[in-house]
Amino acid sequence: MTLSPLPPAFYDRPAPAVARELLGMRLVRRLDGQRLAGIILEAEAYLGEEDQACHARAGRTPRTAVMYGPPGRTYVYFTYGMHWMLNCVTGRQDEPAAVLIRSIWPVEGLAQILHNRHNLPLDRCCDGPAKLCQALAIDRRLNGIDLTQSQEDLWIEPGQSLPDSWVTIGPRVGISSVPEPWLSMPWRYLACPPQGWNPASPQE
DNA sequence: AGCACGATTAACT
DNA sequence: GTTAATCGTGCTC
Numbered sequence: 001m002t003l004s005p006l007p008p009a010f011y012d013r014p015a016p017a018v019a020r021e022l023l024g025m026r027l028v029r030r031l032d033g034q035r036l037a038g039i040i041l042e043a044e045a046y047l048g049e050e051d052q053a054c055h056a057r058a059g060r061t062p063r064t065a066v067m068y069g070p071p072g073r074t075y076v077y078f079t080y081g082m083h084w085m086l087n088c089v090t091g092r093q094d095e096p097a098a099v100l101i102r103s104i105w106p107v108e109g110l111a112q113i114l115h116n117r118h119n120l121p122l123d124r125c126c127d128g129p130a131k132l133c134q135a136l137a138i139d140r141r142l143n144g145i146d147l148t149q150s151q152e153d154l155w156i157e158p159g160q161s162l163p164d165s166w167v168t169i170g171p172r173v174g175i176s177s178v179p180e181p182w183l184s185m186p187w188r189y190l191a192c193p194p195q196g197w198n199p200a201s202p203q204e
Numbered sequence: 205a206g207c208a209c210g211a212t213t214a215a216c217t
Numbered sequence: 218g219t220t221a222a223t224c225g226t227g228c229t230c
Contacts, residue, residue, distance in 0.1 A: 055211080061226080077211085079209095079212070080213080080223070081210090082224080083210095087211090105209050
């Protein structure tokens with residue numbers, strides 16, 4: 001079954017709201033005609049030039065330009081000389097903000113995903129922002145694409161709505177050199193579903 | 205042109 | 218707990 005991608009209006013909101021609502025949604029990659037997909041379980045918001053953790057703190061540059069564009073595009077960047085990261089651009093045109101997808105639970109194309117991740121255990125193979133990009137073969141070729149239109153390469157479908165009781169909200173990770181108050185802004189959203197949760201079911 | 209560092213990961217002790 | 222891997226980006230000279 002293929003659902004319509006989440007519409008532009010979903011992304012045209014403040015980044016923290018988008019990050020929260022992305023939990024439970026289905027990230028879909030089409031690769032060689034095959035669907036690879038996972039349920040989003042962790043996301044972080046990066047909000048504006050003032051946010052000293054956001055790459056847009058440097059202003060509009062070749063790298064950050066896509067964050068100044070319309071919501072619903074990807075921002076894919078390269079770091080540590082080896083890792084790719086996937087973001088969704090959020091909010092209004094000319095207001096740079098994005099949501100980093102930090103973990104997914106794989107639900108489609110498991111054999112390919114595990115192969116891409118050197119056959120690590122299912123529960124460990126996509127629990128990091130660079131891990132999920134490796135699992136879904138996401139790199140610079142997917143930077144700037146429209147997640148709300150394309151069902152060619154990468155998009156996000158509606159999934160489950162996860163209850164607040166499953167969600168931990170806290171400071172973003174991996175930004176320890178960033179000054180306050182940005183260091184402590186509670187813009188990380190992590191879902192911990194209970195044992196027995198069926199990630200593939202359309203509604204809980 | 206040169207430099208420091210990074211929204212991380214895997215492999216160590 | 219620590220650390221190497223590895224290179225694009227943005228800043229300084």
